[in-house]
Amino acid sequence: MKRPTIADVAQRAGVSKGAVSYALNGQPGVSEATRQRIIAIAREMGFNPSSAARALSGASANAVGLALCRPARTLGIEPFFMELISGLEGELSARSYGLMLQVVSDQETEIAVYRRWWGERRVDGVFVCDLRIDDRRVSALKELALPAVVIGGPGHTGGLASVWSDDAGAIVEVVEYLAALGHRRIARVGGLNGLLHTETRSEAFEAACRRLGLDQCVTVPSDFTGEDGARATRRLLSSGRRPTAAIYDNDVMAIAGLAVAQEMGLAVPGDLSIVAWDDSPLCKLVHPPLTALSRDIPAYGAHAARLLLAAIEGQPIGAAQDQTAHLTPRGSTAPPRRA
Amino acid sequence: MKRPTIADVAQRAGVSKGAVSYALNGQPGVSEATRQRIIAIAREMGFNPSSAARALSGASANAVGLALCRPARTLGIEPFFMELISGLEGELSARSYGLMLQVVSDQETEIAVYRRWWGERRVDGVFVCDLRIDDRRVSALKELALPAVVIGGPGHTGGLASVWSDDAGAIVEVVEYLAALGHRRIARVGGLNGLLHTETRSEAFEAACRRLGLDQCVTVPSDFTGEDGARATRRLLSSGRRPTAAIYDNDVMAIAGLAVAQEMGLAVPGDLSIVAWDDSPLCKLVHPPLTALSRDIPAYGAHAARLLLAAIEGQPIGAAQDQTAHLTPRGSTAPPRRA
DNA sequence: CTGAAAGCGCTTACAG
């Protein structure tokens, strides 16, 4: 059987197409009895209104977009994005919104994708990840007047709606914890320079170390890949006075760091304490399990989705703060062994 | 400025809407000079044809769908899916096809999603993952006449198009390799029972062991999570005559297995050799790095995307074999230490 | 409460 249209349902019910539309969309204009009858017939016929036709009439695409700007290799390995996506998804599909996904190679392409999606009326709004300082996407989105929610911040969103998590507060908690354990030399393997959250963490890390009088702390940048995390760790552990604790900006690098320590014959946590940012199940799989900064990423995504849907409805949305990551101590942190 | 429509372009160019359509879609019906002029004007105005209007006229949604039926936690941690998606994506976006993504909790929901997508004309075709034996989705898809490519096999696709990889051949290579190293007691931590590829691997594993006279080989099932992989490993390593080598059906479980061995004071590869199925970057991050069955997952995805696009065009597509995974030996395998 | 009609933005035969 062909896919039924609203006309088929109307004919079968002996009413006009308009009546079917009203009945199915919960609009006034049909009696309750007629509505129920129409709904029953539509269900029985397996009728689904054409999203194209609805979009053309109602101007709403009933879909939102997510463009991911990371190379395939990094994307695959970082649990963060899939968890985020499943969070977005749960909220979206509950309201029968679709999610369009596209992997892009750079910001210019990403902007072009937004432009095309919006021009094609394929999406009603988009999510923006990996916010940068002076992010060109922000101005492009405002120019397009495309509803958007930035996943990141605080600030630098140019007035776009956003959800953010207090990274600065979280890293302070970690530094204070390590300091309390007795660590004086703490290294941090940071994320990509230029990303707002990397900068936020770097500043907060430095300030916290200064405040606690830890004058031998250092941040080395990385590209988030395990390889780079391993390389950075090797360098740090080969230096004259090596750190006794290391904080990694994602879980993958933390795991790579753990492997490097083992490879160099150092005990974790005896010779090196390790803290991972983002607590995916990976952290519990290695030996010792990694102390990590945990937060509910799917919930973060769901939060973002609710905001975007509200923004699409025209509600004025500002910056919403999500849960702050909290420290989950496991076997990879301990007081430093006496030198 | 509002999003321009084809009428705006036509007016600006001083031609009919039909002419603009012909020019932009490379159809005959306009002179080359006019075509070029129209194209230039459309570009300058930033015109993108409404996908809804196109879909309504042309009957093609220019999008395909992927429903993922795994809990959020497993999805996030398995590099496989993100790599697959980026492979699909590359091929799709090159032909400006969109990808609709939805996370579902079970097969019935997945079928309902297919039904809705197709009814709404949101997608022109779908990808099917995690093929099962007697998979209800296969018959549902055939009933809907929704173009589909099954990512998996061989067989059990009910005549739907498919891409598959020779898992049986790959596992034979592993077993022969381990046997050549001198292993006699090989364990396998398999994937979810009921998944076709799990069954395929299990049978091939058993047959290979029998052929080589390894009569103490065993497969234990798991749910693909690291936790379950760890649990299975603990059980295997606690048994009277513990295996000297273990094969894991995904990389996450292999890593969990490695941690369990370390936790129990066993040396890898001295006391236990480990082989991971699916060689993500994770395998190279741990110490020792894991011997793995490698294949190009993004290429696998791209292959699937090409097939689906061809199927949508009405070409008859059968079962296409993709690259077989090959063994990449690393530090986690060696001859068993003399008992 | 219901029906007939216009309109969304395209594509595609069909005349000129």
Place this chain on the structure above:
DNA sequence: CTGAAAGCGCTTACAG
């Protein structure tokens, strides 16, 4: 080679 028109499947004022 070009223009005018129908039609895709909906939604939504507008009359009855």
